Amino acid sequence: MIRFEQVSKRYPDGTTAVDGLSFEVAEGELVTLVGPSGCGKTTTMMMVNRLIEPTSGRIFVAGEDIAGVDPVRLRRRIGYVIQQVGLFPHRTVLDNTATVPALIGWKKARARARAAELLDLVGLDPKTFGSRYPEQLSGGQRQRVGVARALAADPPVLLMDEPFGAVDPVVREQLQDEFLRMQSAVRKTVLLVTHDIEEAVRLGDRIAVYGQGRIEQFDTPGAVLGAPATPYVAEFVGADRGLKRLSVTEIQSADLEQPPIARLDESAEQAAARLREEEARWAVVLDADGDLHGWVGVDEVGLAGSGGAVGDLAHRMNSWVPVGAPLKQAFGVMLQHDAGWVAVLDGARFLGVLTPAKLHEALRRSVDADAQGLARSQVEFDSVADA
Numbered sequence: 001m002i003r004f005e006q007v008s009k010r011y012p013d014g015t016t017a018v019d020g021l022s023f024e025v026a027e028g029e030l031v032t033l034v035g036p037s038g039c040g041k042t043t044t045m046m047m048v049n050r051l052i053e054p055t056s057g058r059i060f061v062a063g064e065d066i067a068g069v070d071p072v073r074l075r076r077r078i079g080y081v082i083q084q085v086g087l088f089p090h091r092t093v094l095d096n097t098a099t100v101p102a103l104i105g106w107k108k109a110r111a112r113a114r115a116a117e118l119l120d121l122v123g124l125d126p127k128t129f130g131s132r133y134p135e136q137l138s139g140g141q142r143q144r145v146g147v148a149r150a151l152a153a154d155p156p157v158l159l160m161d162e163p164f165g166a167v168d169p170v171v172r173e174q175l176q177d178e179f180l181r182m183q184s185a186v187r188k189t190v191l192l193v194t195h196d197i198e199e200a201v202r203l204g205d206r207i208a209v210y211g212q213g214r215i216e217q218f219d220t221p222g223a224v225l226g227a228p229a230t231p232y233v234a235e236f237v238g239a240d241r242g243l244k245r246l247s248v249t250e251i252q253s254a255d256l257e258q259p260p261i262a263r264l265d266e267s268a269e270q271a272a273a274r275l276r277e278e279e280a281r282w283a284v285v286l287d288a289d290g291d292l293h294g295w296v297g298v299d300e301v302g303l304a305g306s307g308g309a310v311g312d313l314a315h316r317m318n319s320w321v322p323v324g325a326p327l328k329q330a331f332g333v334m335l336q337h338d339a340g341w342v343a344v345l346d347g348a349r350f351l352g353v354l355t356p357a358k359l360h361e362a363l364r365r366s367v368d369a370d371a372q373g374l375a376r377s378q379v380e381f382d383s384v385a386d387a
């Protein structure tokens with residue numbers, strides 16, 4: 001959808017902002033550009049909507065060399081979100097959001113209806129916020145209006161320059177979550193500039209790590225964290241890249257441990273005898289379909305005596321994580337409940353539990369897999385538990 005071919009930009013004072021950039025962003029893909037201040041990220045982005053012209057090289061959007069496209073026409077197809085949002089102070093939130101549709105000649109009613117729909121999409125109730133003025137909004141709300149405005153004419157491409165930069169970390173994380181949810185629904189082709197590696201990893205399908213005017217590595221978050229291409233990238237992503245990987249490494253069923261199981265309709269007596277034999281202290285309770293029902297302690301089952309059923313004794317499981325969720329989510333649940341394990345489900349079906357040792361193993365395995373260019377299941381690994 002966006003293609004750079006050997007693009008360079010030298011400013012008149014001799015500064016080379018970018019030097020021979022070539023990369024491609026697929027349709028519906030979100031690519032984050034990350035790197036230190038002054039490395040050329042903003043210059044790259046502003047060449048896409050021709051706010052800056054390259055000195056050499058070519059840029060294609062949807063197959064068209066943009067050097068031959070009228071900039072105004074080009075910008076209609078490209079939403080643009082910047083950190084300083086740039087809302088018109090004397091226009092209401094609804095009118096600000098409807099700016100582009102109005103500019104391109106939509107009827108007022110249609111432009112406003114579209115604006116209301118988009119405010120809803122970014123989590124602002126148009127009834128409450130539509131008639132406010134920008135100064136009556138919080139920083140986070142203003143940024144949401146900026147995103148809604150950029151999406152108003154439904155452009156296939158979105159350029160975002162530090163869109164969540166001006167808010168505190170908590171709001172920032174919330175805006176990132178909302179944006180990801182929205183992006184999974186609208187699937188725009190997005191170039192997003194940030195200087196924050198955490199944000200780049202969290203949002204990007206792929207990441208372009210910039211050195212001075214050049215891309216040092218262009219790859220998935222897992223690969224950038226797991227196998228930095230150069231010492232520069234390794235330093236930039238940080239010594240704690242193992243920790244950062246927690247948020248991009250998915251839980252797979254092969255990562256899980258199989259705990260002792262009791263069946264919902266089993267008699268307490270029978271279950272107690274069996275679980276004692278297995279030297280289990282607790283068991284996960286499943287129904288006949290293998291769906292998770294809860295858990296029981298072996299002592300409780302033992303005390304129930306004859307006539308009791310496992311189903312009457314089971315405790316509700318208050319939290320679990322879905323397979324495919326990031327390891328970080330499982331780690332968060334364990335910490336929150338001070339638990340040594342967390343159940344992993346596929347829909348309602350119980351797959352197994354993740355323990356701290358298994359989590360560590362999954363993480364190590366994924367680092368090795370990326371370094372060796374293999375799937376995680378192919379990596380030979382001496383687990384800590386076996387050592």
Ligand SMILES: Nc1ncnc2c1ncn2[C@@H]1O[C@H](COP(=O)(O)OP(=O)(O)OP(=O)(O)O)[C@@H](O)[C@H]1O
Pocket residue numbers: 011012013015016017035036037038039040041042043044195
């Ligand atoms: N109009 C200009 N004239 C001369 N040099 C410029 C101009 N605009 C940018 N530069 C220089 O080009 C280089 C790249 O700037 P750019 O704004 O693209 O970096 P950036 O990675 O977006 O940085 P930041 O994260 O600080 O915004 C910098 O050295 C900057 O000083």
